[in-house]
Amino acid sequence: MTPEEFFMEPKVLAQKQYEALRMYFIEKKPAKKVAIEFGYTYRGFTTLVSDFRDKLKKEDTHDYYFVERKKGKKRSERIDEAGRIIIDLRKKYYSVEDIKVTLDSKGYRICEKTIYNILSSEGFSRLPRRMKTVKQQLEMPRIDAEKSITLDFIPEEFKSTSAGILCLLPFIKKHGVDQAIERSLFPRTKSISKLSSIMSFVALKASCIRRYSSDNLWCMDRGMGLFAGLNVLPKASWFTSYSHRVTTQMNREFLKALHQIWLSAGLLGDTANLDFTTIPYWGEDGHLENNWSGKRGKALSSMLAVLAHDPDTGIIDYGDAGVMHSNESAIVLEFLDFYKDTPVGRKDLQYLVFDSKFTNYQNLGKLNKQGIKFVTIRRRGKDMVDKIENQPRSNWKTLRVEAAGNKKRTLRVHEEQLFLKGYNDTIRQVSITGHGKIKPAIIITNEFDLPADQLIRKYTRRWIVEKVISEQIEFFHLNNVSSSMVIKVDFDLTMSILTHNIYRLFALEMERYENMEVQSIYEKFIKNAADIKIDQDNVQVFLKKKRNLPVVLEKTNLYPNQRYSWLGNKKIKFEGASYS
Numbered sequence: 001m002t003p004e005e006f007f008m009e010p011k012v013l014a015q016k017q018y019e020a021l022r023m024y025f026i027e028k029k030p031a032k033k034v035a036i037e038f039g040y041t042y043r044g045f046t047t048l049v050s051d052f053r054d055k056l057k058k059e060d061t062h063d064y065y066f067v068e069r070k071k072g073k074k075r076s077e078r079i080d081e082a083g084r085i086i087i088d089l090r091k092k093y094y095s096v097e098d099i100k101v102t103l104d105s106k107g108y109r110i111c112e113k114t115i116y117n118i119l120s121s122e123g124f125s126r127l128p129r130r131m132k133t134v135k136q137q138l139e140m141p142r143i144d145a146e147k148s149i150t151l152d153f154i155p156e157e158f159k160s161t162s163a164g165i166l167c168l169l170p171f172i173k174k175h176g177v178d179q180a181i182e183r184s185l186f187p188r189t190k191s192i193s194k195l196s197s198i199m200s201f202v203a204l205k206a207s208c209i210r211r212y213s214s215d216n217l218w219c220m221d222r223g224m225g226l227f228a229g230l231n232v233l234p235k236a237s238w239f240t241s242y243s244h245r246v247t248t249q250m251n252r253e254f255l256k257a258l259h260q261i262w263l264s265a266g267l268l269g270d271t272a273n274l275d276f277t278t279i280p281y282w283g284e285d286g287h288l289e290n291n292w293s294g295k296r297g298k299a300l301s302s303m304l305a306v307l308a309h310d311p312d313t314g315i316i317d318y319g320d321a322g323v324m325h326s327n328e329s330a331i332v333l334e335f336l337d338f339y340k341d342t343p344v345g346r347k348d349l350q351y352l353v354f355d356s357k358f359t360n361y362q363n364l365g366k367l368n369k370q371g372i373k374f375v376t377i378r379r380r381g382k383d384m385v386d387k388i389e390n391q392p393r394s395n396w397k398t399l400r401v402e403a404a405g406n407k408k409r410t411l412r413v414h415e416e417q418l419f420l421k422g423y424n425d426t427i428r429q430v431s432i433t434g435h436g437k438i439k440p441a442i443i444i445t446n447e448f449d450l451p452a453d454q455l456i457r458k459y460t461r462r463w464i465v466e467k468v469i470s471e472q473i474e475f476f477h478l479n480n481v482s483s484s485m486v487i488k489v490d491f492d493l494t495m496s497i498l499t500h501n502i503y504r505l506f507a508l509e510m511e512r513y514e515n516m517e518v519q520s521i522y523e524k525f526i527k528n529a530a531d532i533k534i535d536q537d538n539v540q541v542f543l544k545k546k547r548n549l550p551v552v553l554e555k556t557n558l559y560p561n562q563r564y565s566w567l568g569n570k571k572i573k574f575e576g577a578s579y580s
Contacts, residue, residue, distance in 0.1 A: 008037075020045065021052055082108040083118050090124050097161055097529060104158040105146055105220035105232050112159075148219075148234040149191055151226065153568030155535050160223020163530030165206045166541050167552055169227070169572060170559045171505040175265055177498075178565070180257040185250040189242065192234065195566050197242060198495075199228035204239075205476050205499035208522055223532060226539070229566030243488040248322060251494040255318060256341065258501065262315050263348070267508075269312045270350040271458065273465040274335065274358060276328075277472065279303045279321065279489055289325055303489050306331050307472075307497075308339075309465040311353075314504045314515075316468065316497045321490040329359045333366060351375060351447070353462045361422030368425060368446045375459045378429065378442040388414065388431045388440050396433075401453045403460075410434060413452050420444070430455060467517070472496050475518045509555045524548050531577060539570050542577040549576055 001009075010016040020038045023029050024045075029037075035045035082103055089099045096115050103110050172178055181198045188194040203224045218224055218233060225232040234242075262268050278293040280302045288301045304325075308318035318335055327334075332352060339349050352367065356377040367374050378384075396412050403409045414431040430443040430452055443459055450458075476496040487495075503518050506525070513521070528549075531542040543549055556574045563569050 017048060021049065024049065078108065079110060079114065079118075082106075082110055086115055086118050087122055087124075090119055090122075093127065095127055097159075100159050101161050101222070102220045104160075104222050105225075107146075146220070146232050148225070148230050148232055148238070150193065150196065151229055151231050151568070153534055153570065157531065157533045158222045159529070159531055160221050160226070161529045162207050162218070162221050163223035163226075163532060163541055163543065164526040164528035165203060165227050166223065166530070166572065167526060167543075167556050167574065168206060168502050168506055169564065169567075170556050170562060171509065172502060173562045173564060174559055175261055175505060177258070177261065177502065180254065180261060184254045184257060185247075186254065187242070187245045189238075192230065193566070196228045196230055198498075199566065200230070200233050201239065201495045202499050202502065203227045203233060205495055206502065206522075206526070208475055208519075208527075223530065226532065226567070229564075229568075240486050243486075243491045246488060246491040248490055251490055252320075252338075254494060255497070256338070258498065259317055259339070262310075262313075262317060262501075267313045267315050268310050268317060268348065270348055271311055271461075272317065272335070272339070272349060272352055273309045273311055273462045274332065274352060274354040275307060275309075275462070275465045275469060276323065276358070277305050277307060277469045279305055279493075281489075304328070305489075305493055306335070307465060307469060308335055309468050311461040311464050313508060314464075314468070315501050319493050319497045321493045329363055332359045332363055336367070336370065336372065351458065353459055355462070361420060364446075365423050365425065368423075373445065373447045375443060375445045375447065375455065375462075377459070378444045380439055380442055384442070385439055388442070391431075399453045399456070401456050401460075411456065413456075415452060417448075432456065468500070471518045472500065475522070476500065506555075509558075510551060513551075525552050534570070537570060539564075539567055539572045541572065541574050543574060544577050 007019060010019055016038060020034055020040065023037070024031060024034045031045055031049070032042050034040075035042045038045075040048070085103065085106070085108075086099055089102060094102075096112050096119070099115055100110075100112050103115070178195060181195050184194070184198075186194050186198055188197060192200075204218065206227075207218065207224060209218050219235050220232055222232060259268075276291075278291045278300075280293060280296070280300055281288055288303065290299045291302045291304045292299050293302065303321050304323040305319060305321040306323055307316055309316050318338055320331070320334070323331055332354065336349075336352075349372070351373045353375045356379045358376065364374060364376075391414055396414050399411050399413050400408045401411055412433045416429050416431075417426050418429055419425070420427045425446075428445050428448050430445075432441040432443065443455065445455060447455065476499060500518065503521055507514050507516060507521055510516075510521075510525070513524070516524075525548055528546055529544050533540040533542070543552070546552075553574050553576060560571065560573070563571055
């Protein structure tokens with residue numbers, strides 16, 4: 001075909017009409033001649049001219065004759081619907097990964113590449129790398145989260161930015177924590193089981209989710225929902241409502257059940273460190289007492305809680321948020337009753353370690369009569385300090401005491417036995433200098449056989465519980481109760497203890513990392529995104545590449561045959577994804 005024939009003998013109907021009309025209007029040729037040239041009847045061509053004039057009056061006919069064909073797949077109506085959510089989220093500075101998680105929760109099966117292309121076509125550039133604290137301050141777009149329901153576990157695939165917490169599930173199952181939850185007195189709701197309810201709280205705690213934001217992206221993350229056997233976690237109002245159905249007795253019985261697990265697994269040694277922590281309260285405080293808050297450096301209206309901590313494994317064995325000034329000194333005896341309420345032959349506790357203000361001398365006498373050894377610090381008066389400093393040098397001896405980091409420290413020690421008023425018996429007193437303080441430290445105990453260096457080491461390890469309390473505040477947000485998600489303090493403490501201990505079970509399996517703080521464990525091992533695939537028999541978790549991923553995969557896949565009742569009785573497998 002020649003170029004002339006292409007224009008004068010068009011094969012396509014739209015081109016034929018266009019060329020005929022162009023010849024009539026532009027070249028001003030008569031209608032009869034044009035009709036003969038292009039094979040129309042005269043009447044047929046005049047009708048074509050009339051219709052063309054009418055179309056010009058009503059609409060643009062450009063697309064009628066010249067159709068622009070876009071490359072690539074045609075966008076469906078479903079993608080167009082998702083596009084509005086994508087643009088809304090990016091305007092709030094959410095990343096492609098976070099947008100993908102939100103779309104998965106809404107049932108939109110759209111890949112990250114499509115999301116990126118939509119954003120690029122709308123003129124959005126890549127977001128800069130941001131710190132976690134910056135991300136937490138992002139404004140939440142008004143997107144309704146799906147209603148939380150039990151997952152039906154049909155085969156599907158989705159993505160999660162918080163899937164790393166699934167690595168805790170093998171250790172929860174191994175130690176029977178899920179069974180303890182099932183046997184507990186905690187309530188269930190109409191649509192969510194008891195186990196899924198408690199696991200929802202653990203999911204938030206384990207993910208370091210602060211409670212200052214209502215219904216944030218965490219309630220759209222399918223991975224966090226999967227942790228509890230749900231499609232997504234419930235909304236903030238559900239957590240508040242559920243916690244107010246939990247009684248103190250439910251918390252106490254659950255802690256007793258966990259106590260049996262830790263004993264059976266050999267995770268509780270012969271020593272328990274005890275200490276108090278202050279939980280501030282920001283509502284009407286007329287019913288509360290003032291307690292000293294070390295974090296804020298002042299006394300404030302608050303609730304006083306006690307924690308019992310094993311220095312060897314890091315397990316928190318006991319917690320109580322109902323401590324009052326009137327019974328504060330008797331808490332040590334209440335903990336002893338809690339511990340001894342165990343099967344015969346498992347009363348392994350020998351030492352209680354606490355600071356000078358934890359209890360009084362009368363209760364120390366009661367501990368002594370029950371055969372419990374205690375190690376504590378004596379309060380120092382001026383006369384007592386003067387007497388110790390005036391001791392002859394011959395009465396002091398030098399000791400090398402084990403310190404942190406496999407190091408040793410040189411101390412000067414003076415030992416004596418004396419009768420203690422109120423205690424009404426003879427006690428061993430060990431005075432210590434050279435420890436970096438101006439005044440000597442004075443340890444008192446009813447343990448007369450333990451060498452002084454081991455006794456000092458046992459007391460100094462009590463400071464670990466203070467670090468644990470700091471973790472409860474910083475990572476598990478124990479004192480962050482002024483928020484849109486108001487959780488009952490005693491139940492919040494129980495959930496913090498449970499999640500802390502789950503982290504300890506995980507850390508104890510990680511060789512060389514067992515003494516690492518919870519925040520570091522989370523950052524190094526747990527904080528990770530993944531692609532999740534559910535098939536007929538397995539839940540496969542493809543974790544993103546990370547420096548410590550090989551260690552995580554090795555330890556989490558030690559229990560390949562475990563089946564999880566709240567995951568449709570399926571097995572769970574962890575693998576590394578092919579991307580970072």
